[in-house]
Amino acid sequence: MSVNTRTRTTLAGRHPELTAPPLKPFGASKARSREALAGILFVLPTLVIFGLFKFLPIFGAGAMSMTEYSLNGDFEFLGAENYTRLAADPNFWQSLKVTFLYVAIFVPFIIAVSLAGAVLLDKLVRFTGTFRALLFIPYLSSFVMAGIIWTWIFSTDGPLNAALGSLGMGPVPFTSGPQLLVLLSLAVVSVWKGFGYSMLIFLAGLKAQPAEVHEAARIDGAGAWKSFWYVTLPLLKPVVFFVLVIETIVGFQVFDTIYVMTGGGPARASHSLIYFLFDEGFKFFDFGYASAIGVVLFVIVLILSLIQQRFFEGKDSK
Amino acid sequence: MTATVSSPTVGLLPTPRRSTEKRRQRTLTWVLAVISLFTVAPLIAVAVLALSPADAPTLPYALPSSLTLDNIIRIFNVGEFPLWLWNSFLYSAVSVVVVLLTASMAAYALARKRFPGRNALLWAIIATMMVPVQATLIPTFILISKMGGVNTLWGLILPTLANAQAIFLIRQFVRDMPEELFDAARIDGAGEWRTFWQIVLPLIRPVLATLAIFVFLWHWNDLLWPLVVGQSDAARTLTVGLATLNTETASTSNVMAATLVSFIPCLVIFALLQKHIVASITHSGVKG
Numbered sequence: 001m002s003v004n005t006r007t008r009t010t011l012a013g014r015h016p017e018l019t020a021p022p023l024k025p026f027g028a029s030k031a032r033s034r035e036a037l038a039g040i041l042f043v044l045p046t047l048v049i050f051g052l053f054k055f056l057p058i059f060g061a062g063a064m065s066m067t068e069y070s071l072n073g074d075f076e077f078l079g080a081e082n083y084t085r086l087a088a089d090p091n092f093w094q095s096l097k098v099t100f101l102y103v104a105i106f107v108p109f110i111i112a113v114s115l116a117g118a119v120l121l122d123k124l125v126r127f128t129g130t131f132r133a134l135l136f137i138p139y140l141s142s143f144v145m146a147g148i149i150w151t152w153i154f155s156t157d158g159p160l161n162a163a164l165g166s167l168g169m170g171p172v173p174f175t176s177g178p179q180l181l182v183l184l185s186l187a188v189v190s191v192w193k194g195f196g197y198s199m200l201i202f203l204a205g206l207k208a209q210p211a212e213v214h215e216a217a218r219i220d221g222a223g224a225w226k227s228f229w230y231v232t233l234p235l236l237k238p239v240v241f242f243v244l245v246i247e248t249i250v251g252f253q254v255f256d257t258i259y260v261m262t263g264g265g266p267a268r269a270s271h272s273l274i275y276f277l278f279d280e281g282f283k284f285f286d287f288g289y290a291s292a293i294g295v296v297l298f299v300i301v302l303i304l305s306l307i308q309q310r311f312f313e314g315k316d317s318k
Numbered sequence: 319m320t321a322t323v324s325s326p327t328v329g330l331l332p333t334p335r336r337s338t339e340k341r342r343q344r345t346l347t348w349v350l351a352v353i354s355l356f357t358v359a360p361l362i363a364v365a366v367l368a369l370s371p372a373d374a375p376t377l378p379y380a381l382p383s384s385l386t387l388d389n390i391i392r393i394f395n396v397g398e399f400p401l402w403l404w405n406s407f408l409y410s411a412v413s414v415v416v417v418l419l420t421a422s423m424a425a426y427a428l429a430r431k432r433f434p435g436r437n438a439l440l441w442a443i444i445a446t447m448m449v450p451v452q453a454t455l456i457p458t459f460i461l462i463s464k465m466g467g468v469n470t471l472w473g474l475i476l477p478t479l480a481n482a483q484a485i486f487l488i489r490q491f492v493r494d495m496p497e498e499l500f501d502a503a504r505i506d507g508a509g510e511w512r513t514f515w516q517i518v519l520p521l522i523r524p525v526l527a528t529l530a531i532f533v534f535l536w537h538w539n540d541l542l543w544p545l546v547v548g549q550s551d552a553a554r555t556l557t558v559g560l561a562t563l564n565t566e567t568a569s570t571s572n573v574m575a576a577t578l579v580s581f582i583p584c585l586v587i588f589a590l591l592q593k594h595i596v597a598s599i600t601h602s603g604v605k606g
Contacts, residue, residue, distance in 0.1 A: 032432070038510040039431030043439065046424035046485065053458060053477040054446045060457030073464070117353065124346050133592060134354035137361065140584040142539030144557040145577050148564050149360045152367070152574075159363070159378035192357065197599060204600035253450060256541045260561050274452050274542075282546060287456050294453035305448045 065292035071285055082292035092293070094268050095276035098183070102272060103251035105180075106187040110247050111240065114195040118202035119228065132203075139196035146193040147260030151175065154185055154261075175262050179269040182262060186270060189257050194250065198243045205239035206232070238311075245308040249301055273297055364581070367574040389575035398551045399576060402559035406580075409474055409544065409555055410537035414530050417481045422526070425488035426518050430500065440489075447482045452542065459546055469550045478543065484529050491525045492518060528598040531591055535584060556580045 065082055067075040086092045117135050121128055138146065152158050154174035164170035174185040209232065217227045233240075255274040258264060264271040264279070271279075273293065281290030363377055369385040370376035393399045427433070428440050458477050459468075467473020495518075503513045519526075544555040560580060563573050588595065 035431055036433035039427040039433035039436065042423045042427035042431065042510075042514070043433075045420040046443075046480075047439065049420065049476075049480045050443060050446070050482075052461070054449075054454075054480045054482070055442065057454035057457040057461060057477075058446065058449055060461070061454050064457055064460070069460070071463070120346060120350055120353070123342075124350060125343055127347065131350045131354060132596070133588075135350075135357050136596070137585075137588065138357050140535065140588050141361075141581055142541070142557050144539070144541055144560050145364075145581060148560060148573060148577050149364055151564065152363070152570065153360060157378070162378040192360070196357075200596060200599045249450070253452060255452070256557075259541065259545075260564055263565075277452060277455065278542070278546075281456050281459070287460065291456045294456060298449055298453040301450050301453075302448055 065295045067288045069287040095273045099273045106251045110191045114198035117199040122206040136196035143256030147257045150189040368578040389571045402556045406556040410534045414533045421484035429489045429492040491522045
């Protein structure tokens with residue numbers, strides 16, 4: 001860049017008529033480098049923070065996943081050994097199975113609930129703001145708080161089992177029973193806490209739909225259900241896809257509720273990928289191995305992000 | 319239904335039609351009221367349990383005959399609860415201030431200044447958004463432990479200051495500002511810092527407010543990183559403390575009292591800034 005400005009300066013000095021209007025060439029290049037200096041100074045804090053706490057750990061994760069790393073800083077290069085160990089570790093496959101099962105329950109569940117909430121709110125004429133707020137409020141809580149509340153709700157002497165008991169049923173072991181029941185209970189908690197966000201995105205998508213299309217469907221004799229299935233939903237497809245990817249990524253990162261409610265149990269029935277990473281890293285201090293689990297998570301999320309990006313680019317170019 | 323309401327024929331519809339619509343609206347209101355019960359009832363239960371007198375019959379079998387603040391006063395007097403609250407506050411508040419300031423500065427430079435390596439840096443920052451924080455948990459922990467930051471507040475806060483989403487969102491705002499604004503500032507002889515402080519910052523206030531809310535909530539509710547780095551009370555946050563309380567043999571009333579207190583700041587923020595939060599999710603898709 002400095003070479004470039006210098007040639008321009010000399011050129012302008014020799015043939016001032018070539019650079020119109022008569023600006024001060026030297027001053028211009030000085031302004032240019034001052035601009036660059038200002039730019040660098042403004043990004044400097046971010047550069048330091050990102051360099052240390054984003055870029056370095058990202059490369060560190062890849063590097064550490066190929067070592068055996070102990071807390072005192074000693075490490076031994078292992079190559080791909082951590083990954084072959086993962087492939088042979090039944091606990092890893094168990095955590096993958098748990099995570100995929102959980103995602104398969106959680107994602108359709110949260111999409112159905114948030115879409116239903118959005119459609120109902122969209123059709124409501126009065127008190128929309130009040131109901132929107134009431135449905136959104138759980139989103140403000142932490143997963144820890146949600147986990148604590150629902151631990152109580154699901155407990156043997158909690159309200160759910162009290163109600164079931166008065167009907168002569170139960171008690172149902174919501175968080176300590178068979179795997180599918182436990183994962184479903186965990187999904188209920190995350191849906192309760194999280195659906196408000198997706199609901200608002202759906203609501204915005206519904207409000208953006210042209211009223212004429214729905215009017216036309218109504219005139220053609222389509223009922224509410226048909227109109228939703230054949231008109232509303234196809235128009236909402238890009239939004240549904242966006243929410244689908246976001247919530248799938250959220251689902252793959254499930255940890256907080258498991259930590260609070262089941263501790264990964266019973267018998268690893270809810271031992272998710274992040275829980276596995278946490279255990280290997282901070283229970284067994286097997287940092288290299290835990291880093292390899294992190295890389296696997298990264299690859300999964302990366303694939304999802306790429307699918308999303310590809311989809312949205314395809315949509316823009318149309 | 320929006321379609322029906324916005325339609326000009328609505329007033330001309332014969333009466334049976336209008337009464338069906340009225341009935342539909344009533345059903346709709348009832349359905350939403352029932353759903354709201356599901357979302358709000360657990361929160362009300364927390365409040366009732368937290369405010370129930372000790373040893374009195376309470377949920378789920380009975381409603382307490384009176385309410386008391388005893389449990390809340392007790393958790394403030396016994397144990398480390400006030401310290402956790404303070405740590406959570408610092409973790410959230412310091413992060414909000416530093417993230418907003420550094421991200422605005424970087425966004426301004428990335429959107430408005432030409433300097434070598436600018437595009438590469440922007441690309442690298444955006445690329446980090448694809449890496450989940452859990453994937454870099456181990457190396458970040460090792461780094462902080464080498465720096466001596468385990469069980470300290472600065473060790474807790476520092477790594478979370480790198481917020482790519484904040485830079486990305488602010489940059490879009492700054493990029494869309496008219497160039498004349500900056501020309502005018504230059505002609506008036508405003509220096510770089512003054513231009514940033516007196517022109518850029520006031521104009522990006524809406525996006526800063528949005529980010530402040532979400533960065534605060536994200537830190538206030540965060541568990542994994544504080545759990546890993548704040549193992550002693552000196553750096554333990556509310557979420558970590560609550561999770562430990564819940565697994566220990568603490569009484570339900572104590573746990574619920576602590577839970578209720580932890581939720582109050584979020585409720586206050588929501589009550590004050592509800593419109594802002596809703597608008598920002600629907601427009602920019604900020605993920606809290």
